Amino acid sequence: MQLFKPEKLLVYFVFVLLLSGCESLFFWPSKKMVPSPEYFNFTKQDRFFTSEDGTIIHSWLLPTSKEKRGTIFFLHGNAQNLSYHVANVYWLIDKGWDIVIIDYRGYGRSAGKPNFNAVQKDALAGYHALLTQHSDKLPIIVWGQSLGAAVAINLAANLPPEDLPQGLIIDSGFSSQRKIMQETLGKSWITWLFQYPLSWSVTTEYSPDEAIVKIKDIPLLFVHSANDPLISSSHAETLFELANTPKQLWISKQQGHITIWNNEEWRERLSCQLSNWPMLLPVEDACKPQNFDPAHKQQYYFSDIN
Structure with missing residues (x-):
């Protein structure tokens, strides 16, 4: 017996999305942890902290065994959990950087269920936990990747001046939840007709293009691939143009x-760029001896490196 015809199932799917505001489509957590410390051969310390509403959040500290240069506070993307995403950043411990990576609620060993508002609170609580434990005067760089880039931008935009990090890396992020939803739905003939009504149901409360203009006096490094099939590099260009120097x-x-x-x-x-921080450099100049050129402070650069 066929309970739903395909066209009815599609209408039902769209109706559910409209009711939920499409927010659930941005979060794809997994509870399954993979043995990344053993695979990549690094040491980690499990740490837990409490978000604003009492939710218990899990994080890892990866301490460097080298002369310490600073701390990277890493906010990962929308799928899986920190045991997967640590592959993007663990290698910096060999360059003298401590790594703190958190799982938002619902991911990995963190309790709760994610949504835009709650995830922002989790990131803020994790950042405050880091500040509380931060006993040295070395820099803290917040690195947000994909969905985490949006979280990082909103985090920095709402911090008081005394709590600001010494830098922000915006990696493969989108400029607007509505825009990326519309673009994603527009890629399929099944959802093409619904790209505008569904995307307009997404909240703009945490839209990165609105938050980025509030960030001042923090060096901002935007990184993106021109061949990113999920989030076009035009999103990075938009955020870059809106950002302050x-x-x-x-x-x-x-x-x-x-x-x-x-x-x-x-x-x-x-x-190399992190070693030169807070001076920002074009990618091809990052590892060259520097005679500081003020023009490097805000330069668009397309690299020929693959």
């Missing part, structure tokens, strides 16, 4: 979404 945009030709750091040359250039 100092700022820098690196565009890669790497294939795929959040795959830039699989490339050893790109890893090395980011490590």
Whole structure:
């Protein structure tokens, strides 16, 4: 017996999305943890903290064994959990950086269920936990990737001046939840007709293009691939144009979404850029000896590195 005809099932699917505001489509958590510390050969410390509403949130600290340069506070993308996403950042511990990576509620060992508002609170609570434990005077760089880039922008936009990080990396992020929803739905003939009504049901409360203009006096490094099939590099260009100085945009030709750091040359250039922080440099100059040029503070740069 056929309970639903395909066209009725599609209408039902769209109706559910409209009721939920499409918010659930942005979050794809997994509770299954993979053995990334063993696979990548790094040491981690499990840490837990409490979000504003009492939800218990899980995080990892990856301490560097080198001379410490600072701390990276990493906010990951929308799928899986921190045991997967740590692959994008663990390599910086060998460059002298401590890594703190958190799981939003519903991800991994964190309790609760994610939504835009709750995830922002989780990021803020994790950042405050880091500040409480931060005993040295070394820089804290907030690195947000994909969905985490939106979380990072909103986090920095709402911090008081005394709590601001020393830098922000916006990696493969979208400029607007509505825009990325509309673009994603427009890629399929099944959902093409619904791209505008569904995308307009998405909240603009945490839209990165509205939050980025509030960030001042923080060096901003935007990184994106021109060949990202999920989030067009036009989103990075939009955010870059809206952002206050100092700022820098690196565009890669790497294939795929959040795959830039699989490339050893790109890893090395980011490590060099972090060593030069807060001076921001074009990607091809990042590892060159620097005679400081003020023009480097805000330059769009398209790299020929693959």
